[in-house]
Amino acid sequence: MTDLSSAPVIEVRNVRKAYGEKVAVDDVSFAMPPDAILGLLGPNGAGKTSLIRMITTITAPDSGAIYFSGQPLSGYHPRQIGYLPEERGLYKSMFVGEQLLYLGQLKGMSARDAEDRAREWLAKFELEGQWKKKVEELSKGMQQQVQFIATVLHDPKLLILDEPFSGLDPVNANRMRAEILRLHADGTAVIFSTHRMEQVEELCEYIVLIDHGRNILQGKVRDIRREFNEHRYRLTYSGALPAAVGERHHLMNPTVSTVDIQLAPGESSNDLLRSLLNLGVQIQGFQELLPSLNEIFIKRVTRLDKSATPEPRTATTPSAHANH
Amino acid sequence: MSNLWLVIRREYLTRVRRRSFILATLLTPVGLALFVVIANAVFSYENDDVKRIAVIDDGNLFQGALPDENGLYFRFVDQPLNELREHPEDNRDFSGILVIPEVTNPRSRNFRVQLFSDETLSIDAQSRIKRRVADALRDYKIEALEIDQSTLASLDTDVNISVRSLTATAEGESDDRSMAAAIGAGIGTVMGFLMYISVFVYGMMVMRSVMEEKTNRIVEVVISSVRPFTLLLGKIIGVGALGLTQVLAWMIMIPGLLFLVGLFFGLDAEPSQMPNSPDIDPEEMQSMVAKLAGGLSDLNWWLILPCFILYFLGGYFMYAALFAAVGSAMGDDMGESQTLTIPITIPVILAFYIMMAAIQNPNSSLAVWSSIFPLFAPIVMPARLAFDPPLWQVALSLVVVFLFAALMVWMASRIYRIGILNYGKKSSLKDMGRWITAKY
Known part of the structure; x- marks a missing residue:
């Protein structure tokens, strides 16, 4: 048991993913300690969402492997993952309560469990009265809260939030931040994915910096800052x-x-x-x-660009061109 | 509870309670009943146009008996024509005067009667008067020419073609198949049409369901819990169950409402709808009804009904899968993406026309081959079923349809899993082709 609980909640080993000609994720490896908060950072189009879709088993890597709590990632694991995608929404014409029940049951909860938990969470966000409301009748902020509840309803071991604060007003952003920290204190591991590095600087203990599909920097925020000090x-x-x-x-x-x-x-x-x-x-x-993550990122990218000139980065594994 | 079941339930429940669905389910039969009422009112409208005709029967052709019919009232008068014409105020209530001269030559093939009227007489009324006179003249001539009525009757021969199966032996079964073609055509048209409508209506519904999840951006959340294939299959089954609900509701409501309409408005279909048709000998009518009933019961319902359901399922799955694939490739702007459905609608419409041709010639090679070609078979073969197609053709066609439907569902799921995550612009057919084989 101790072995399992100390295993990284997510371990990504040499994962590669290409869409046709375009290599989205290129030989990325990192391990995420249990109950950590990890920032998956990088500019838009760096490959963060592609990587997350593999962790959530929506897609599969071309090569490499992903482990969840030490086991190879399989169809059972999504039930322990809560995923808030960057492109997120709800069924507009469904009732709030019904929708939460549906999404909770899809994660393997019993109808009764899902209802109890959904009511609990709605109360936490002062949305108790909205159970019988249709989503299209809610304000945008309320919809975002319902989306968040749907993500955490089944008490996931790992929470993956892709650009979680985009489009949120400051009040809602703070409330969500507080709930995330509380979940983390209760032992939930969290992956933040964002291109707004300053947003998660103070939240994350670990970061993985991604650029052009490659993992260019990773480790504890404190260590990295010291290194780039x-x-x-x-x-x-x-x-x-x-x-x-x-x-x-x-x-x-x-x-x-x-x-x-x-x-x-x-x-x-x-x-x-x-x-x-x-x-x-x-x-x-x-x-x-101390350098900000933004500065570190820029520094790292320019340093890599200089060193990458003699050795082009497309020359990777022989399997790179296998599926053309 | 399995995820497939959850998806099916959601697709079904959220749609079945939608106002638009309830209205369509309720109002379609009501609209149909209303149509029947109105159509009937239009057909029987002429009844209130009453014409009184004065008849001067110089030759005593009618022997004083000319029964009224449907807005035409005849009265025999003794006054001469001149008198009637000179004193129009005396006979206001006549809209015309029919003058029938004496028959001078029974062998003449021409006979002229005169009708004096200030109103134009409708074509219908004219032809009815003509028929009356012709009938009376015929009876008069038979008597005048001393022809035996029964000899004359025997001249008219009613020829029936009794089509009999070449192979079937006459054991017990009545194998008079003279009605089979008509019955087959009727049932075939109904079945083919039903297939055509449901493929379109419910296939489109599946497509909209896919697009809804994509444009609402809920789909990525859902497929992080459910495999895309399960989601797609659940959608197709859920919407299919919805379609079945609607069709069943209609099957109960439409005959019921028509019955009620008939009861309240006292619609008696036959006489008012065919005012001009020659009177059908009731005996002949009876034998026709008997033949019809016999023909219907002779049809191999044990083959037709299960086959119809199988083709319905196969055709629905095949086309719903295609519509789903197209829905997943659509962009946020539905209008510009509409062109993507054309490659699906063309085979459906083609199949419909081939079905019409197949009913005329159910064993032509066009009919045979189209009822085995998978995209056409679900619409063409049900129309041929009533014509007793060779069993091997039915079996082969069913196997082909189901293999092809499975292939389409598989192919659609390959397109779907990539299409639903391709936000924004619509994708091209070429893209979709690439996705089928792409790894994901």
Whole structure:
């Protein structure tokens, strides 16, 4: 048992998927620790949705394998997955309650279970009165909440949310964020997929960065940031900045009261502070500048582009052209 | 509960309670009954146009007896014509004066009567008067020429073709098949037409159901729980069950309503609908009804009914699958995608015309081959069933239809699984062809 529960909830191994000529997912591998929150990040068209569709068994990989809690992914696993696709909707002319019952039962719930849980969730979102309403009579925000309820109704072990906050107003976005965090605290693993990296920066412990179908970066957010840390600090000061500071340190982005300072090789933040004090700077604030995921992504992509020139990335496995 | 069952139930229940469905189910028979009432009223409308005709029967041709009929009233008058014409105020209530001269030469093939009227007499009334005079003249001539009535009657011979099976022996069975062609044509037309309508109506319904899920963007949620094939099959079965419900409701309601209409409006079909038809000898009528009943009961219903249901299922699955495939390839704009249905509607319409031809010549090679060709068979073969087609043809055609229907469902599911996730623009037929073999 302990073995199973500590196995990655999702493990993707060398997965490749092509649609005709277009390679959507190219040799992607990552493992997701149980009850983690993982950000699947990348620009539009990078292959995130293609990857998710394979995890949800909607499509199958051309090559490679996907494991769910250590077992090869099979037709039983979708019942443990809750999937909120980017393109999402509801049956317009069905009643809210009836719709939730249907979707819950499709996930293997009994009718009674599904009804109990649906009523519970509707109450949580203050939608108790909408059970007998048709979806087309609901406001857009309410419809999005019903969609979310349909996704989590069967208490999935893994929640996959594709662009979950797109089109949500701030109130609903916050409410959903809170519910997701609560589900996560109760032991649900969550995959966020989005191209708006700043939206999930503070939510995700792990990220997988995807570009052009390839997995270009993955790991703990903290580690990645450390790796991409360029050792810059933002100094906030009052009065005038002594000229000597500029002579001794590498200054960037000066404003009226702040300046960014690049540490010299071998120099520590304490060394820098000490030096600044010695130079008589009136320090009001001193803060490490960590790169945002956006910046890391851009940096990573440009770095890869440079290194990829001598070795074109289309030259992959021999099976790449098998189905033409 | 299995997912297939859940999908079938949803497709059925959400549609069966739709207002448009309930209205269509209820109003179609009502509309039909209304049509019958109105049509009947139109046909019997002339009844209130009353014509009184004064008859001057100089030759005593009618011997004082000319019965009234249907708005035509005859009265014999003794006054001479001149008197009647000079004093029109005395005979207001006559719309015309019929003058029948004496018959001078019984062998003459011409006879002229005169009708004086200020109104134009309808063609119907004229022809009725003509027939009356001709009948009376005939009787008069028979007497005048001293012809024996029975000798004359024996001149008219009623020739019937009694078509008998070449192979069947006369054991017990009455194998008079003279009505078979007419009955076969009637039943064949009804069956072929029913197939044609249901393929279109319910096939289109499946297509709309597929498109609805695609344009609502619910489909990706659903297929993360249900395999696309299951979803497609559930849709086809669910809508099929709905169609069956509607057809059954109509089968109960239409005869019932027509019966009620007949009761309330006292519609007596025969006499008012065929005012001009020559009187049918009641005995002959009876023998025709008996033949009809005999012909109907002689039909091999044990073959026809099960076969009809089988063709219905095969044809429905085949075409519903095709419509579903097309629905999945459609874009968000239904209008521009409508052209995609043309490749499906053409064979259906062709099959309908071939069916019409097959009823005329049920054993022509066109009929035989089209009733084995899978796209036409579900419409053409049911129409041929009443003509006793060779059993091997029926069996072969059924096997072909079911294999082909299975192939179509499989092919449609291949197109469907990719089509439903291709949002936005409509796809081309070429794309759909590619999807059949594409991995996914």
